[in-house]
Amino acid sequence: LASRAFHPLDTIVRVGQVEVGGEQPPVIIAGPCSVESLEGILEIARAVKQAGAHMLRGGAFKPRSSPYSFQGLGELGLKYLARAREETGLPVVSEVMEIEALPMMVEYVDVLQIGARNMQNFPLLKAVGKTDKPVLLKRGLSATIEEWLMSAEYILSAGNPNVILCERGIRTFETYTRNTLDLNAVPVVRHLSHLPVIVDPSHGVGKWQYVTAMARAGIAAGAHGLIVEVHQNPAEALSDGQQSLTLENFANMMEEVQAIASAM
Ligand code: PEP
Ligand code: MN
DSSP states (O other): OOBTTTOOSOOOEEETTEEESTTSOOEEEEEOSBOOOHHHHHHHHHHHHHTTOSEEEOBSSOOOSSTTSOOOOTHHHHHHHHHHHHHHOOOEEEEOOOGGGHHHHHHHOSEEEEOGGGTTOHHHHHHHHTSSSOEEEEOOTTOOHHHHHHHHHHHHHTTOOOEEEEEOOBOOSOOSSSSBOOTTHHHHHHHHBSSOEEEOHHHHHOSGGGHHHHHHHHHHTTOSEEEEEBOSSGGGOSSOGGGOBOHHHHHHHHHHHHHHHHHO
């Protein structure tokens, strides 16, 4: 079902007024790694909207490598995201980590994010496939493109046609950057599948200094959008501050990305 052989025309995933895929202009999703406070998420939401973002991201349930790291605000974080949507009109994207949390997530979010660590959590994929929410499916840390598309297949075959793929970098021998952003995947996925594919330069490189360059590259490679981590004070962020753009850096990134998009 994910294959272009089955479905030659590009799928366009609609999230409220926003359309992702096909020949639509790139869709930019921006926001903090984790929702930390109401004031924080409102400040970020206003700023990214002003800079031209189309959706707001923010984790409420976080898959942290250490159990002692900040795990997210849980339902309170979802309430804060909903408040930010109310004020700005931006649809919200947040990660669902387990089936038990799905009924709650569906009440608050516009797009369900499946994180890299859950790309092959097949029961979770089937469960989001039974909802009517669009799904942002991140590529696993060590997943091949074929495995990633088969994970999309789980969601589609459960009855949900609205899957957005997200390249977020893979593990390689290189350790200078957090991951290696596999931009090869963008044209490959566009060739193999009709589903939209976006790029996450933040997790792809892991250092904010390189995020804008890879955001530009992702759009130039043909991605249907970007998901970018933005924080009002990255040095104090509770997660992924080292890869988060400031509000000002994000606004500059948007100008550069829009220049590339309009030249294509
Ligand atoms: C995130 O988006 O903050 C996240 C945890 O991403 P990934 O699952 O790609 O590591
Ligand atoms: Mn993050």
